[in-house]
Amino acid sequence: VGWWENASPAAKDPITGVTEAFLADTNPHKINLGVGAYRDDEGKPIVLQCVRNAEAKIAGCEFLEANATEMASSLVEESVKLAYGEHARVLKEGRLAGLQALSGTGACRLFAELQRRFYPELPIYLPRPTWSNHHNVWRDAQVPQRTFQYYHPVSKGLNFAALVDDVKNAPDGSVFLLHPCAHNPTGVDPTEEQWRDISYLFKVKNHFPFFDMAYQGFASGDLDMDAQAIRIFLEDGHLIGCAQSFAKNMGLYGHRVGCVSVLCADAKQAVVVKSQMQQIARAMYGSPPVHGLLLVSTILSDPQTKSLWVKEVKVMANRIKRMRTALRENLEKLGSPLNWEHITNQVGMFCFSGLTPDHVDRLAREFHVYMTRDGRISMAGVTTSNVSYLADAIHEVTK
Numbered sequence: 001v002g003w004w005e006n007a008s009p010a011a012k013d014p015i016t017g018v019t020e021a022f023l024a025d026t027n028p029h030k031i032n033l034g035v036g037a038y039r040d041d042e043g044k045p046i047v048l049q050c051v052r053n054a055e056a057k058i059a060g061c062e063f064l065e066a067n068a069t070e071m072a073s074s075l076v077e078e079s080v081k082l083a084y085g086e087h088a089r090v091l092k093e094g095r096l097a098g099l100q101a102l103s104g105t106g107a108c109r110l111f112a113e114l115q116r117r118f119y120p121e122l123p124i125y126l127p128r129p130t131w132s133n134h135h136n137v138w139r140d141a142q143v144p145q146r147t148f149q150y151y152h153p154v155s156k157g158l159n160f161a162a163l164v165d166d167v168k169n170a171p172d173g174s175v176f177l178l179h180p181c182a183h184n185p186t187g188v189d190p191t192e193e194q195w196r197d198i199s200y201l202f203k204v205k206n207h208f209p210f211f212d213m214a215y216q217g218f219a220s221g222d223l224d225m226d227a228q229a230i231r232i233f234l235e236d237g238h239l240i241g242c243a244q245s246f247a248k249n250m251g252l253y254g255h256r257v258g259c260v261s262v263l264c265a266d267a268k269q270a271v272v273v274k275s276q277m278q279q280i281a282r283a284m285y286g287s288p289p290v291h292g293l294l295l296v297s298t299i300l301s302d303p304q305t306k307s308l309w310v311k312e313v314k315v316m317a318n319r320i321k322r323m324r325t326a327l328r329e330n331l332e333k334l335g336s337p338l339n340w341e342h343i344t345n346q347v348g349m350f351c352f353s354g355l356t357p358d359h360v361d362r363l364a365r366e367f368h369v370y371m372t373r374d375g376r377i378s379m380a381g382v383t384t385s386n387v388s389y390l391a392d393a394i395h396e397v398t399k
């Protein structure tokens, strides 16, 4: 037998498939609502002004190895402030083991590897549904998986009672993945009150929360507000894991800049855990690329550039909120018999529309509108000029 002969094609990523179908369509009205990447009101990808300023600042700077190490610590220092709060006591106590990671995916993978290394028997509890790649990441790290109930298809909101049941029924000391804001794919987040209840239950059950924060700023437009879940857990004295990505909120997709952190019991433990994560990273990819690191640490450590970034995050979040309102209003104006309140109730990059796989197929075939078959709409693909066409199309397939 020859090499690789028993290999068969791997399943296509659901989102890659949508992009391919969109690209192959030559209709001028086509709309891509698949990929979760921000677009401006012209439907174009953007480079944030804070990133342009940072580019100018670092132009010609020497990529010295020593320099990169220093910048990486500054990136981690600034990232954890965003997650845990600028003045969080745990920062001063040195209890955070943090490492630059290959964007959010790499941060998840690093944590999954750490989990397997120290708790090989413990499964990861993932929300149902969740970002599809979570399943791949923990599968490849050979961590067993369970799910917990999250979404309520009828209300198109949170099934809080079922979530509470599952949290209670999991064995004490389980590891849960939580989306702290802008849940992907549903756009459904717990309220502050519900987060407090979840945090309390986790305390009682001694569960470990791992927060995957890929969209900080995209839910409310405010970075601190979007981290409120983490802050609540912090207040309640939990140990926490956290993945952060700058792909969406800085528009740095391909640069792959992120951070993984583990809040430990004390500074000594943090040193140990960090050394373990460093060893894992070293064997997986050596070290992360340095250009994006320079961009992010420049933005976060310069007050002026940082405040520009904060404003630009708000602009992106607000545009998405406006498109939610516009889409809902257009559907209601058309006299749609369905309830579309969830479009504006849900938050972040996505709307879990409730469209069925049949609706999605018809939208693609008859209207050149592309999204994943679970009915997830990337609101970033909606613009002032295509929103009424989109509403018409959705109305046609659902009336």
Ligand code: PLP
Pocket (backbone or CB within 6 Å): 036, 102, 103, 104, 105, 106, 131, 179, 184, 212, 213, 214, 245, 246, 247, 248, 253, 258
């Ligand atoms: N986590 C969630 C929930 C996501 O939706 C994404 C991106 O789609 C990621 C993590 C990882 O993104 P990236 O690796 O591009 O930072």
